[in-house]
Each structure stands twice: as structure tokens, then as C-alpha cells.
Amino acid sequence: MIDKTELKALSRKELEKLLNEVKKALASAKARDHREAKKAASKAAAEFGFSLGEIAEPVSPKPEKTKRKAKTAKNPSKPAFANPADKTQTWTGKGRQPNWYRDQIAAGTEPEAMRIAN
Structure with a gap:
């Protein structure tokens, strides 16, 4: 050694x-x-x-995959409010309020005045 x-x-x-x-x-x-x-x-x-x-153990086959439900596309919510200054800006009323909505509320516009008639 x-x-x-x-x-x-x-x-x-x-x-x-x-x-x-x-x-x-x-x-x-x-x-x-x-x-x-x-x-x-x-x-x-x-x-x-x-x-x-x-006696050598065979490789175990892969477990069968379980069938899963196909994910379906969620239907997007319809817009509930629109910006009075720019009608292309809309909001569903869900989630975070957009800046234009907050600005209109701060300026004194009532939410019902911005609501889209369905």
C-alpha cells in the first residue's frame, strides 16, 4: 500500500x-x-x-392511466359595466376593479350609470 x-x-x-x-x-x-x-x-x-x-422479476408494466374528464372551456362572464368615456373598456363586475372604474367612482359617477343594459 x-x-x-x-x-x-x-x-x-x-x-x-x-x-x-x-x-x-x-x-x-x-x-x-x-x-x-x-x-x-x-x-x-x-x-x-x-x-x-x-426468478428474475419482470419489469412491471406502467399502471394504466385513469381517464380524466376533458376540461371544458369556461364561458367568459358578460361585461356588466362600461366606461362612459370609452365604451370599449368594460368590466364584468368580478375581480379587481379596473382603474377607469375607480376613477369614475372617485369622480362621483354612480355605478348604476355605468351598468350595461342586458
């Missing part, structure tokens, strides 16, 4: 060579462990009368 002080004494090229050797050794050890694990699993399955392929 290499000591830390020995590592510090190595050149960059020597360290890179050592690193490559370590990577190769790790890959070899991983392959060896994989083979041994597969042998052990096969042996355990055989004790119960199965092959390893027979």
Missing part, C-alpha cells in the same frame, strides 16, 4: 500512470464480484428448483 508521503514524492506522469492502473484494477475487481454474485444467486435459485432467469 502506498503511503501519502510516497504519493507526494511521485511526479505527475507517475501519478497518472498509477491512477490508470488503479482504474483498471477497480474494473477487474467489479467484474469479478459481478461473476461471483451471479454464481451465488444461481446456486441459491437452484436450491429452490428455479433458474436465475425464471
Whole structure:
């Protein structure tokens, strides 16, 4: 086993060579462990009368999607108020009051005077 002080004494090229050797050794050890694990699993399955392929769990199918109701488009509310100065500016009476509506109320206009007759 290499000591830390020995590592510090190595050149960059020597360290890179050592690193490559370590990577190769790790890959070899991983392959060896994989083979041994597969042998052990096969042996355990055989004790119960199965092959390893027979007991391997199949990938479970994706759960069926539940049918959802199609979203229906909401009917927009009809405008209830119109700006007396500009009839293209309207408000349904729901939600935040538009600036033109607040300005008209502040100027003394009655809300009923701005109401659109349906």
C-alpha cells in the first residue's frame, strides 16, 4: 500500500500512470464480484428448483392511466359595466376593479350609470 508521503514524492506522469492502473484494477475487481454474485444467486435459485432467469422479476408494466374528464372551456362572464368615456373598456363586475372604474367612482359617477343594459 502506498503511503501519502510516497504519493507526494511521485511526479505527475507517475501519478497518472498509477491512477490508470488503479482504474483498471477497480474494473477487474467489479467484474469479478459481478461473476461471483451471479454464481451465488444461481446456486441459491437452484436450491429452490428455479433458474436465475425464471426468478428474475419482470419489469412491471406502467399502471394504466385513469381517464380524466376533458376540461371544458369556461364561458367568459358578460361585461356588466362600461366606461362612459370609452365604451370599449368594460368590466364584468368580478375581480379587481379596473382603474377607469375607480376613477369614475372617485369622480362621483354612480355605478348604476355605468351598468350595461342586458
